[in-house]
Amino acid sequence: MSHQQANISMKKRVTDLIVILSDGLYEREEIVAVSLLSALSGQSIFLYGLPGTAKSLIARRISKVFKDTTHFEYLMQRFSTPEDVFGPVSIRELKQDNYIRKTEGYLPTADFAFLDEIWKSSPAILNTLLTIINERIYRNGGKDEKVPLKALIAASNETPPPNQGLEALYDRFVMRIIVNPVEERENFEKLLEGDAASIDIEIPDGLQFSHDEFEQLSSEIVKVQISREVFTIINSIRVSLDEFNKDNPKVAVYVSDRRWQKIALILKTSAFLCDRTEVIPVDTLILRHCLWTLEQNREQINEIIEKCVKEFSCANNEMLNSWELNHKDLEKGVSDTFFYKENIYDTEKKEDVLNYGGNSGYDNDAFLKWFDSTPPIKIKKGTQKAVNPRTKDTFVKACEDSLSSLMEIIDEMKSYIAIQKKLNETPFVPSGKSVLVFDASNSHLKDLENHRLNAEHLLEKVQSYAISDS
Known part of the structure; x- marks a missing residue:
């Protein structure tokens, strides 16, 4: 790392890069930012949008973040052949019964690759891409060649067609980014007035990443921890996705364990590039670009993510839940101890209710009248009892302890908000x-x-309740 790089924080460096990469690309700052994030985490990117929305330009600019890189770009079509992407077969080697491609200048030797209209390609190309993305290896003849690919960016105006065996390859594109046409009128008019955005942007040496520094990033990123709030958010999203899939089987979302691992790596990269050692709830909003699979489920998945972030992003949810349970028990204990739970009836025998005179035995009419009637209420339900001083002191202490515990939670929450307000940037x-x-x-x-x-x-x-004299 150069002396200039050492004097700039990673967050400032990345922020400056995003400004340079976004120059002249209206309403593309977030797309550029998450594309850069994915590239720095070594993950493949899928840009989804109509033609003419600067997808290829974004890919070319992202590649310029890295020093001394080779860039490969190709527009896929139905008649594309492996030779177009991986290089022609060597005639000299073929004469010696060796089926080896000349890969120099093609995807197997590129640091960065952009494949437009990827789903229009042949199965032979797509299956080979799967191996390259998975293992960073290209099997050339009988020999495995290491692929220096840092990131593969693919683009299309459609998601992969169903029942074509493309699910495994699509799963490897962890970052899936929507690229829409310019929407704001002011930006659209600027687009009409301005010159075409240039590919040849200048990135200062102090901002670019060398190959060695890119390799070092991986060892630093794995040290980043995931906060318990983020674990809670992710687990709640998983449960919500299961419920969504049951209700919407035709547009169900499947997220493999491998994909979750890659997503976690992206979140850790986000934290590291923001000068943090921990993934925090704001990072999980990046999942909006990772979990959707079809245009038909994208908005619903986004709603699930935002709902879970809102519900579980706070630091002391578990502590509060525990406090609420204990406090409810305390309220019940106070109610049971200081108040009558049932009506207390006056059941004293009245001399004029039963007649024992003569030989007739019970006066049946009087007995039945007494038996059927409700005795008068002596003490109504909910009336306050007078308890002994020791019992009252015990409950006062319990209430004070409960309030004290809650104040600790509140103080922790206030501190958490103050810290998160800065970290959330x-x-x-x-x-x-x-x-x-x-x-x-x-x-x-x-x-x-x-x-x-x-x-x-x-x-x-x-504290106001009465006590008995005893």
């Missing part, structure tokens, strides 16, 4: 989305404050 999630985490935290804090009011009220009530 990431170039890989637009501010309009990252605010979801902050809003969820503030909403959670309001709930905690309501719990505090209830806990204080319970304590005040217990």
Whole structure:
């Protein structure tokens, strides 16, 4: 790493790169950012969008982030052959019964590759691509050649057609990014007035990544930890996806264990590139680009992700759940101890109800009247009892402890929000989305404050209850 690189934080470096890469590409900042993220994590990228939306330009610019790279690009079609992508067969080797391709200048020797309209290609090409993406190896004749590929970017205006055996290859494209035409009128007019965005952008040496530094990234990224909040969010997303699949079998989403591992690597890369040692909830919003499979399920999957992030992004959910259970038990204990749970009836015998005189025995009419009638209520249900001082002191102490525990949770939440507010600033999630985490935290804090009011009220009530003289 150069002295210039050593003096700049990774987050600042990546942010500066995104600004340069996005120059002249209106409404493409997030696309560029997550494409760069995926490339730096060594994962393949699928750009989904109509022709003429700058997909190839984005791919070419991303490749320029790396020093001394070779770039391969090809537009796939039905009649594409392996020779077009992997190189022609060597005639000299063929004369010696060796079926070996001359791969120099083709995909097997490229650091970066862009394949447009990938799903129009032949099975022979796509099956070979699967091996290259999986193992970074190209089997040339009887020899395995190491492929220096850092990232493969593919593009298409369609998802792979069903029942064509393309699921395994599609699964390898962990990052799936929607590239829409320019939507904002102001940006569209700028597009019309401006010159065409140039491929030949200048990236300062201090921002580019050398081959050695790219290799070092992997060893640093694996050290990044995943927070318990993120584990909770991911597990809740998995459960929600299972429910979605049951209700929507025709557009079901399958995420393999291998894919989840690659996704975790992308999230760790996001944290590392933001100068963090831990994946936090805001990083999970990147999953919006990783889990959808079809245009028909993309919006619903996005809603699932955002819902889970809102619900489980707070630091002390488990602590609060435990507190709520204990506090409910305390409320029940207070109610059972300080108040009558049932009506208490006056069952004293009345001399005029039963007649024992003479030889007639019971006065049946009087007995039946007594038996059928409801005795008068002596003490109504819900009336406060007078308990002994020791019992009251025990409950006062329990209420104080409950309130104290809740205040610790509130203080931790406030500290968490203060820390997260700064950490949530990431170039890989637009501010309009990252605010979801902050809003969820503030909403959670309001709930905690309501719990505090209830806990204080319970304590005040217990302190006011009467005690018996005994």
